[in-house]
Amino acid sequence: MLPVPVLSRHARRLVAVGVSTALITGGAVASAQASAPEPRPTYQAVEPVRIASGLQLAPGAAATVTVPAVPNGATTVALNVTGTKASAPTSLQVCAGASTTTACSDAVAVAGDGLATPAFVLAGLGGATNDQVTVVNGAADVKVYVDLTGFVVATDAADAAGASFVARPAARVLTAKKLGARAQAVVDLPDAPTGATAVALSVSSTGATTGTYVSVCPASQTLAACQKVSTLNPSPGVDRQNFAVVALTPGSPRAVQLYNNGGTVTVDVDVEGYFVPGGPVGSLGRLTPAPTALASAAAPLAPGTPRTVTLAGVPRGATAVYLGLAATAGIAASSVTACPADAATTACTSTA
Numbered sequence: 001m002l003p004v005p006v007l008s009r010h011a012r013r014l015v016a017v018g019v020s021t022a023l024i025t026g027g028a029v030a031s032a033q034a035s036a037p038e039p040r041p042t043y044q045a046v047e048p049v050r051i052a053s054g055l056q057l058a059p060g061a062a063a064t065v066t067v068p069a070v071p072n073g074a075t076t077v078a079l080n081v082t083g084t085k086a087s088a089p090t091s092l093q094v095c096a097g098a099s100t101t102t103a104c105s106d107a108v109a110v111a112g113d114g115l116a117t118p119a120f121v122l123a124g125l126g127g128a129t130n131d132q133v134t135v136v137n138g139a140a141d142v143k144v145y146v147d148l149t150g151f152v153v154a155t156d157a158a159d160a161a162g163a164s165f166v167a168r169p170a171a172r173v174l175t176a177k178k179l180g181a182r183a184q185a186v187v188d189l190p191d192a193p194t195g196a197t198a199v200a201l202s203v204s205s206t207g208a209t210t211g212t213y214v215s216v217c218p219a220s221q222t223l224a225a226c227q228k229v230s231t232l233n234p235s236p237g238v239d240r241q242n243f244a245v246v247a248l249t250p251g252s253p254r255a256v257q258l259y260n261n262g263g264t265v266t267v268d269v270d271v272e273g274y275f276v277p278g279g280p281v282g283s284l285g286r287l288t289p290a291p292t293a294l295a296s297a298a299a300p301l302a303p304g305t306p307r308t309v310t311l312a313g314v315p316r317g318a319t320a321v322y323l324g325l326a327a328t329a330g331i332a333a334s335s336v337t338a339c340p341a342d343a344a345t346t347a348c349t350s351t352a
Contacts, residue, residue, distance in 0.1 A: 040154070040155060040164070041075060041076075041152050041153070041154055041155075042152070042153055042154075042155050042163055042164055042277075043078075043150055043151070043152055043153075043163050043164070043165065043197075043198065043245070043275050044071060044150055044151045044152075044153050044163070044197075045149065045150040045163075045197055045198035045245060045246070045247035045248075045275065046069075046148060046149065046150050046151070046247060047217065047218055047221045047225065047247055048080070048147050048148065048149050048215075048217055048221075048226075048229040048231075048246075048247075049068070049147065049148050049225075049228075049229065050145065050146070050147050050148075050228050050229050051065055051066070051067060051068065051079075051146050051147065051148050052065045052135070052144065052145060052146035053145055054143055054144075054145065055135065055143065055144040055145070055146075056141070056142075056143055057135065057137035057141070057142055057143075057144055058137070058141055059090070059137065059138070059139050059140055059141065060137065060138070060139075061137050062100045062134050062135060062136045062137065063134065063135050063144070064098050064132050064133070064134045064135075065132065065133055065134070065135065065146055066131060066132055067131050067132060067133060067148060068131075068148070070131045070151065071151055071153050072153075073153045073154040073155060074151045074152065074153050075152055075153065075154055076120055076121060076151065076152035077120075077121050077133060077148065077150075077151055077152075078118065078119075078120055078148075078149045078150040078151065078152070078245060079094060079118065079119045079120075079121065079133070079146055079147065079148060079149065080116055080117070080118055080119070080146070080147040080149055080229070080230070080231060080242070080244065081094060081108070081116070081117055081118075081119045081135065081144065081145070081146050081147075082114065082115065082116040082117075082144065082145040082146075082147075082213075082230055082233060083108075083110035083114075083115050083142045083143070083144055084110075084113050084114045084115075084142070084143050084144075084145070084233065085113060085141075085142065085143045086110045086111055086113075086140050086141065086142040087140045087141040087142070088111075088139065088140035088141075089109060089110070089111040089139070089140065090109075090110050090111075090137060090138040090139050090140035090141075090142050091107045091108060091109050091110060091137075091138035091139070092107070092108050092110055092117075092135060092136070092137060092138070092142070092144065093105055093106070093107045093108075093119075093135075093136045094119040094121050094133050094134065094135055094136070094146075095121065095133065095134045095136060096121050096133060096134075097132050097133070097134065098132055098134055099134060100134055100136045103121060104121075104136070105119040105120060105121055106119075107138070110138075110142055113211055113233070113235050114211060114213070114233025114234075114235055114240075115233065115240075116230060116231060116232055116233050116240075116242050117242065118149075118242070118243050118244070118245075120152075121133050133146075145230065147229040147230065149244070149245060149246075149247075150198065150245055150247070163196075163197040163198065163275035163276055163277045164275065164276065164277075165200070165273055165274075165275055165320065166193065166273055166274050166275070166276050167272070167273040167320035168191075168271060168272065168273045168274070169339075169340065170202065170270045170271070170272055170339065171191070171270060171271050172268065172269070172270050172271075173187055173188070173189060173269050173270065173271050174187045174258075174267065174268060174269035175268055176266050176267075176268060177258075177266065177267045177268070177269075178264060178265070178266050178267075179214070179258065179260035179264065179265055179266075179267060180260065180263075180264050181212075181260065181261070181262045181263055181264070182259075182260070182261065182262070183259070183260050184223060184257060184258065184259050185257065185258045185267075186219055186253075186255050186256075186257050186258075187255060187256050187257070187258060187269055188253070188254065188255045189248075189254045189255055189256070189271065190254070191271070192248065192254035192274055193274055193276050195250070195276060195277060196248050196254070196274040196275060196276050197247065197248055197250070197275050197276070197277060198245050198246060198247050198248055198274070198275040199245070199246055199248055199256065199271060199273075199274050199275075200243070200244075200245050200271070200272040200273045200274070200275070201216065201243070201244050201245075201246060201256070201269055201270065201271060201272065202241065202242075202243055202269070202270040202272055203216055203231055203232050203241065203242055203243075203244055203267065203268070203269050203270075204232075204239065204240065204241040204242075204267070204268045204269075204270075205232055205234040205239065205240045205241075205265050205266065205267050205268075206234075206239045206265075206266050206268075207264070207265060207266045208234035208235055208236050208238075208263060208264070208265040209236060209263035209264045209265070210236060210262050210263030211233070211234070211235050211236070211262070211263075212233070212234050212260060212261045212262040212263050212265060213230035213231075213232065213233050213234075213260075213261050214230065214231055214232040214233075214234060214258060214259065214260050214261075214265065214267060215227060215229050215230055215231055215258070215259040215261075216231040216232070216244050216246055216256055216257070216258055216269075217229065217246065217256065217257050217259070218246060218247045218248060218249050218252075218256060218257070219249070219252060219253055219255040219256055219257050220249040220252040221257070223257075223259065226257060226259050227259055227261070231244050232267075234265045241336075243272075245275070248274075256269075272320075273320065303334070308341055
């Protein structure tokens with residue numbers, strides 16, 4: 001079992017756990033590659049594209065969305081799902097195919113305006129009739145947007161299209177960047193490994209002057225295309241955070257671009273790791289399915305006080321875990337940070 005400390009706030013976070021190699025994505029874990037030849041789950045990032053725009057869902061309603069250009073062997077689709085204009089607190093799930101109950105992502109609470117979250121749907125892809133996912137709504141009216149960001153594909157060792165995850169301790173690459181209305185910023189990634197095909201990022205916002213959205217896209221993607229998707233939905237008086245895996249284009253500068261649609265907002269960006277093709281056996285991560293489970297029940301957390309959470313059922317050789325964090329009943333503005341249990345507190349709190 002691997003302990004991971006948590007400090008406090010609603011967030012999704014990829015945390016390196018300093019053993020050999022692994023990643024949990026929603027309901028999936030990545031562990032060190034086996035030595036025996038076998039198809040291995042690898043990640044194929046794509047330029048983000050909106051595949052559903054403004055789905056108006058009534059309480060208890062569902063909508064099926066077609067996923068374009070699904071590669072052969074795809075087992076998981078990576079999406080960014082945004083719920084907005086909720087008439088009351090509700091929740092959203094994304095399920096495989098046309099089902100409302102099979103292979104569903106975590107249920108994510110939505111209240112009011114603009115909560116964006118990743119969704120990893122683990123089955124039901126491939127074939128003429130199964131290139132679909134279904135968005136399932138909870139208890140209130142809500143408007144939903146869905147962006148496609150990548151796929152997990154079962155490939156053989158010779159397939160150069162897929163990449164595996166290399167975990168890094170979280171490192172801030174953009175601090176308190178103010179973006180005005182329709183402003184763009186390029187974030188350099190100087191420590192990106194040669195040949196990296198995607199970067200895992202934690203993106204957070206504060207101080208929004210109006211309801212807006214922030215897009216995070218490959219540096220090589222056109223601004224016009226980047227403006228059509230969203231990663232984060234800042235709102236006045238509310239700090240927001242989201243996890244994103246962003247494609248890196250071979251031969252292009254190792255960087256990503258940010259776009260803010262309206263008002264002024266302050267943005268921070270942390271690098272969690274990279275997806276890299278090839279590499280020696282045991283040096284890279286592979287995705288392994290894992291059931292969603294509550295790792296820690298709600299309990300009060302005092303300011304500046306870390307809490308260690310022990311994770312059950314961690315695969316041998318795991319090096320990273322994908323966590324959903326939620327905080328409620330705060331008495332003042334605060335933040336949540338999740339780091340490896342052996343990370344120094346000062347290093348841990350320098351990211352969010």
